[in-house]
Amino acid sequence: MSNKITFVISGLRGGGAEKVCVTLANGLANQGYDIDLVVLSLNGAVRANELSSKVRLVNLNIGHARYSFFSLWRYISTGKxxxxxxxxxxxxxxxxxxRKLLFKEFRLVSRNIIYLSIAEQNKNGMWHGVVSKYxxxxxxxxxxxxVAQSHAMKEDLLDYLCLPDEKVKVIHNPISSEIESIGDSPLDEQACKSDYLLCVGRLEHQKAFHYAIECFSNVAEKYPNLRLKLVGRGSLESELRNQASALGVVDRVDFDGYQSNIFSYYLGAKATLLTxxxxxFPNILVESIALGTPVVAFDCPSGPSEIVINGVNGFLVKQFDLADFCNKIEIVIDEPMPKCQIKATAEAFERNTILDEYARVLMNFDYAYND
Incomplete structure (x- = not known):
């Protein structure tokens, strides 16, 4: 049985899917699997330098998935x-x-990255709203x-795509090797909390950081030294800056852009917020608790409810309940949770455990092709 596995992804930018891709590729390559990582493009590939030398990187130099048919066909024909x-x-x-049109034989495992039914509802236009959905x-x-990253995502996939239960496997995202190593290092033990709350992610509609800024403005008067740090880039930065200005907290909200080294941000934060x-499956929540920092998160679909344990590693808040969100922020600031208690809840997401689960799925040839 061949141990060759090919990973296929659009690029290696700074997002969560790209981080998981690199973590899995490196981990499986280090376990002896023959790993190719095929990317459409290396534009903005900030994670390319994180790849192990054991992973073979293949760049197709294509701008979009819709143009990838012939390049992927040539790769599969030669790479087998x-x-x-x-x-x-x-x-x-x-x-x-x-596979269907050119009779190529390979097993296809698809890692779903989003709550599909909601993502599809938000698409508009002829291509995205009609053709892509079809x-x-x-x-x-x-x-x-x-592969679904959470049980809620699995249920959504089963319903939206009308799939049998056995077609969808739940595997949570792994903690990266860097996070694990820092969590076990003196750097983690010596870290001191600073007066700031942390948000990490793209400054786009889905992340809804305007709720974080609104909640911060509501607690800011009680904690005059407290700041809010937003780590990430996006098209809504100007809009979010204007909101902070209108709420009178613009001088206490830091827009720190994309950071390749996010670890120190987690270590120093009073709490990580997800709105x-x-x-x-929000990686930032797993990364935060792995480094002993509590989280306050909306109970959005999907993932937070499978990570957050109320009163143990943070708090899960009913979605859009801003009053309760503010209350939970005050609790994590005023009543700090033991770091060891928080970190213990991340054990389910340890890298080797997740790698073993992926290896079992990827190398299981008992499934027939579903064409």
């Missing part, structure tokens, strides 16, 4: 992977079509296995 792990549903659709429903389901409208 036994299993392909796709990190993008558009790429999964292309790979299914390559292709997703018609062909994405023909992956041999779809997203929806998620797949």
């Amino acid at each position: 992977p036994a299993t392909v792990l796709s990190f993008n549903r558009q790429l999964s659709v292309v790979l299914v079509l390559i 292709l997703t429903k018609r062909f994405y389901s023909l992956s041999d296995i779809i 997203s409208l929806y998620e797949g």
